[in-house]
Amino acid sequence: MKKLFSKLLLMAIPVLSMSQSTRYLLIGTYTKGKSEGIYVYQFNIKTGNATLVSKATAANPSYLALSPDEKFVYAVNEDGNDKGSITAFSFDKSSGQLQFLDKQSSGGDHPCYVSVNKTGKWVTAANYSGGSFSTFPVMANGTLGAPNTVQHTGSSVDKSRQESPHVHSTVFSPDDQYLFVQDLGIDKIMIYTFNAGHGTPQPAPTPFVATTPGSGPRHLTFHPSGKFAYCIEEMGGAVSVYRYKNGKLTPIQRISSVPANFNGKKWAADIHVSPDGHFLYASNRTPSNTIAIFRINKSNGQLTSVGYEPTRGLVPRNFVMDPGGEYLLVANQDSDNVVIFKRNKKTGLLTDTGKRIDVGNPTCLQFTVR
Numbered sequence: 001m002k003k004l005f006s007k008l009l010l011m012a013i014p015v016l017s018m019s020q021s022t023r024y025l026l027i028g029t030y031t032k033g034k035s036e037g038i039y040v041y042q043f044n045i046k047t048g049n050a051t052l053v054s055k056a057t058a059a060n061p062s063y064l065a066l067s068p069d070e071k072f073v074y075a076v077n078e079d080g081n082d083k084g085s086i087t088a089f090s091f092d093k094s095s096g097q098l099q100f101l102d103k104q105s106s107g108g109d110h111p112c113y114v115s116v117n118k119t120g121k122w123v124t125a126a127n128y129s130g131g132s133f134s135t136f137p138v139m140a141n142g143t144l145g146a147p148n149t150v151q152h153t154g155s156s157v158d159k160s161r162q163e164s165p166h167v168h169s170t171v172f173s174p175d176d177q178y179l180f181v182q183d184l185g186i187d188k189i190m191i192y193t194f195n196a197g198h199g200t201p202q203p204a205p206t207p208f209v210a211t212t213p214g215s216g217p218r219h220l221t222f223h224p225s226g227k228f229a230y231c232i233e234e235m236g237g238a239v240s241v242y243r244y245k246n247g248k249l250t251p252i253q254r255i256s257s258v259p260a261n262f263n264g265k266k267w268a269a270d271i272h273v274s275p276d277g278h279f280l281y282a283s284n285r286t287p288s289n290t291i292a293i294f295r296i297n298k299s300n301g302q303l304t305s306v307g308y309e310p311t312r313g314l315v316p317r318n319f320v321m322d323p324g325g326e327y328l329l330v331a332n333q334d335s336d337n338v339v340i341f342k343r344n345k346k347t348g349l350l351t352d353t354g355k356r357i358d359v360g361n362p363t364c365l366q367f368t369v370r
Contacts, residue, residue, distance in 0.1 A: 021046045023322060024053070024096055024368040027331070027338065027359055028064040028075060034336060034360025037061055038075060038089075040096045041357065043367070045326055048340050048353050053096035058087055062363040063113050063318075066091070068120045070368050072142035073098060076111040076125060084111045086125050086136065088143050093368065101142055107134035107149035113169040113219075117176055122199045124170040124179065131165030133181050135199050148200060154186040157213045158235065162187065168218045168234070174226040178204060178247040184216040184234055191247055209249045212236055219270055224277040228301030232257065232282050237266025239282055239294070241301055253302045257282045257292040264288060270318045275325040279306070279348035283316045283330065291319065291330065291341075293348050309350040312339045320365040327353075331362035338362050 025043040029035035037058035041050040061075035070093060077085040084106040089098040108130020115124050116138075123136040123144060134147035152165035166185035172194065173180065179201050181190040188208045192201035211217045216235030222228070222244065229242045229249055241253035257268050264287040271282045273296070280294040280303060289311050294303040313332025321328050321343065328341045328350055338357035341350040 024093065025050060025320075025329070026064055026066070026073065026366045026368075027357070027362050028061045028318075028364030028366075029359060030060050030062055030078070030333070030361040030363055031058070032060070032361065035362075038064065038073070038098060039359050040098065042096065043322065045322055045324060048327055048342065048355050050338075050340070050355070050357050054098060056089060056098035056100065061087070064364050064366050065114045065116050065123070066366055066368065067116050067138075067142070068118060070370060072101075072138075074114050074116065074123050074144075076106065076114050077103070078110050078112055080109040080129055082109065084109050084127060084130065086111065086114060086123065086144060090142055093370075102144065104136060104144045104147060106130075107147040108132040115170050115172060117172050117194070117196060119176070119196045121196060122194075124172075126167040126170045126181070128166050128168060128184075131167055131183075131185060133167050133170050135201060137199055150192075150201060152181075152183055152186060152190065154188075156185065156187040158216075161185075161216070161235065162214070169220060171220045171222075173244075173247065174222050180220050180229075182217040182220055182231065184218055187211045187213055187215055187217065189217055189220065189231060189249065191249070193247065204247045206248045209242070209251070211240060212238075212254065215240075218268065221271050221273055223273055223296070223301060224275070225298070230271055230273065230280055230303075232268050232271035234268050235266060237268050237284065239271065239280070239292075239303060241303060243301060252300070255294070255303050255305065257284055258288050258290070259308060262288060269316065272319065272321060274321060274343070274345075274348070275323060276345065278345075281319065281321075281328065283311070283319055285315045285317070286334070289314060289316060291316070291328070291350065293350070295348060306348050309341070312352060313337055317362070318364045320367055322367055323369050329357075329365055331365050333361050333363055336360050336362070338365065
């Protein structure tokens with residue numbers, strides 16, 4: 001009996017090892033070109049290889065979010081003319097298959113960002129052209145209830161792009177008690193209290209922090225310590241650093257995401273902190289086409305530039321690191337590919353593995369954690 005048990009245990013080890021070394025990678029896209037919707041790959045953390053598992057048809061699913069239990073996926077449908085919507089899918093992690101559940105109006109035109117709170121009971125979406133954001137209750141089966149929409153007002157200095165509000169992202173605070181809404185059109189990070197019981201956002205005691213005029217705040221991310229926040233400014237080509245406490249952002253630094261001698265259009269996109277909290281990365285679209293790399297001072301949150309890595313493609317949008325921080329993957333929207341870089345955890349620098357995932361107009365990358 002002991003020999004049989006030992007044999008069965010040895011047979012199970014390769015399966016266990018495989019499950020620990022792979023994660024699902026979900027890719028959101030624009031469907032104006034070669035893409036059909038959302039693509040699911042199995043990514044091997046040891047080798048950096050990606051294998052297509054499944055795909056789901058959807059209209060312009062340019063941003064994706066996984067529920068905390070990873071049983072559901074929510075995708076924006078970035079359309080205008082009152083057709084902006086959020087689609088809910090069930091996600092079977094045993095097979096990597098997505099199954100359509102339902103679709104809800106996003107409450108505004110061109111939704112470009114979607115997120116889920118830590119309880120998994122609320123979804124939020126940013127409506128770029130609509131200048132609004134919406135919250136949705138999540139039903140027990142993963143479907144969404146009707147949206148509660150909050151409309152922003154105002155404008156800023158660049159009348160060609162900031163003639164009205166343009167909400168670009170909705171990010172929950174680490175403690176899930178606040179919602180930060182980045183509005184490119186009015187140069188403000190709007191701050192709302194968030195109660196997971198009723199899900200209705202209310203202006204926080206400090207209801208916003210103003211960014212540099214013409215900067216265009218786009219995405220926000222928090223340091224793993226919860227003490228600092230970092231905002232990528234699309235139009236200013238810069239990262240603003242904030243000290244964070246109890247729903248309040250205090251500015252402490254602003255640093256360029258492009259080299260000092262760069263004279264082209266500033267067009268930043270995405271921002272993420274490495275899982276260990278040592279480095280921050282930011283993407284710059286055409287003509288720069290780079291990932292900016294910064295070292296984080298963990299005592300005060302401030303950034304020091306380490307370098308700039310070409311993305312080997314055009315218009316890098318979203319990028320992602322695997323849960324262990326071994327790799328950084330970049331979605332090059334106009335090159336129809338995802339480029340896979342190996343991360344040096346000590347220096348933060350990136351090395352091109354030479355491996356690519358060919359997919360039409362990729363814009364969003366999300367890894368499963370489990």
